[in-house]
Amino acid sequence: xxxxxxxxxxxxxxxxxxxxxxxxxxxxxxxxxxxLIFWILAGIAVAFLKQIDQLVAKMGFSSSGxxxxxxxxxxxxxxxxxxxxxxxxxxxxxxxxLVRDIALNNKKD
Amino acid sequence: MKIICIIAAYxxxxxxxxxxxDVKKYLDNIVVVDxxxxxxxxxxxxxKGVTVIEHKINRGQGAALExxxxxxxxxxxxxxxxxxxxxxxxxxxIKDIIKPIKAGYDVTFGSRxxxxxxxxxxTKRNIxxxxxxxxxxxxxxxxxxxxxxxxxxxxxxALETIKIENDRMAHCSEILxxxxxxxxxxxEIPVTVLYAEFGQKFNSGFxxxxxxxxxxxxx
Numbered sequence: 001x002x003x004x005x006x007x008x009x010x011x012x013x014x015x016x017x018x019x020x021x022x023x024x025x026x027x028x029x030x031x032x033x034x035x036l037i038f039w040i041l042a043g044i045a046v047a048f049l050k051q052i053d054q055l056v057a058k059m060g061f062s063s064s065g066x067x068x069x070x071x072x073x074x075x076x077x078x079x080x081x082x083x084x085x086x087x088x089x090x091x092x093x094x095x096x097x098l099v100r101d102i103a104l105n106n107k108k109d
Numbered sequence: 110m111k112i113i114c115i116i117a118a119y120x121x122x123x124x125x126x127x128x129x130x131d132v133k134k135y136l137d138n139i140v141v142v143d144x145x146x147x148x149x150x151x152x153x154x155x156x157k158g159v160t161v162i163e164h165k166i167n168r169g170q171g172a173a174l175e176x177x178x179x180x181x182x183x184x185x186x187x188x189x190x191x192x193x194x195x196x197x198x199x200x201x202x203i204k205d206i207i208k209p210i211k212a213g214y215d216v217t218f219g220s221r222x223x224x225x226x227x228x229x230x231x232t233k234r235n236i237x238x239x240x241x242x243x244x245x246x247x248x249x250x251x252x253x254x255x256x257x258x259x260x261x262x263x264x265x266x267a268l269e270t271i272k273i274e275n276d277r278m279a280h281c282s283e284i285l286x287x288x289x290x291x292x293x294x295x296x297e298i299p300v301t302v303l304y305a306e307f308g309q310k311f312n313s314g315f316x317x318x319x320x321x322x323x324x325x326x327x328x
Contacts, residue, residue, distance in 0.1 A: 096168045096169075099164050099165055100164070100172065100175070100176045100179065102165060103176055104162065104180060104183075107161075107162045107180070
């Protein structure tokens with residue numbers, strides 16, 4: 001119970017932070033929607049921890065619901081890092097193109 | 110026939126003067142692409158009277174060579190020679206690398222393993238290069254005796270077809286792979302590689318592999 005309350009407080013904190021970032025226009029709509037859905041899903045998962053416990057047991061796993069959420073969190077984190085890496089790679093390419101164009105434009109003879 | 114020699118350089122103030130003096134004996138058109146050097150590479154190259162293109166920040170050897178290729182195409186080059194700034198290659202072998210292009214080949218690759226002139230260090234000859242060859246064969250279906258040699262020549266057709274997308278060292282494998290992919294006619298010729306304390310280290314092989322992999326994913 002206490003764990004759930006602490007988790008809920010953390011989630012509410014992140015949602016408030018998200019809304020304030022959106023209001024101050026430091027976050028675009030896509031990112032806002034993505035993270036809002038992410039934290040709402042996290043909230044639902046925490047709220048239904050007991051049911052997840054039962055579900056995990058029904059599926060034949062010996063681990064508890066909170067462990068299950070932890071596994072999911074690690075998978076999500078890996079996926080986000082992967083996306084981030086691809087994004088950095090694309091930015092890297094754009095940067096190279098920019099550097100090349102500037103270099104060639106400065107050498108117009 | 111307009112032949113342009115492209116030399117990508119990064120912090121090579123100590124060696125580039127000698128390299129340029131050597132290359133000038135064989136070619137008139139030399140383009141140094143300075144890849145964001147923090148030393149006096151640009152100044153030294155300018156004093157030698159060659160064309161210097163400057164990357165404002167370091168983007169890697171592959172990126173610098175592609176900048177040089179773009180410049181060469183814009184300036185109606187018929188043949189482009191890629192040459193290292195650090196004095197690893199012999200300028201007198203430029204004529205050998207150009208010869209097959211004049212005879213109708215699209216790309217010529219230099220190879221340090223086709224004869225015994227290069228004193229290749231033991232680990233490089235027996236571990237690093239065989240692994241690199243295996244990777245090139247498995248992933249790109251490319252069979253060459255030297256998978257990581259920066260001494261090469263390309264004609265206009267090859268320049269227009271091969272756009273180097275790997276900014277860093279993976280460009281060597283990329284050029285080989287694209288030569289095969291676009292069915293360009295290529296030839297390997299023996300070249301001498303002089304070894305001092307430069308060249309790629311073992312862990313750079315993993316970096317090359319990782320770059321090639323991520324580049325495939327972002328397509």
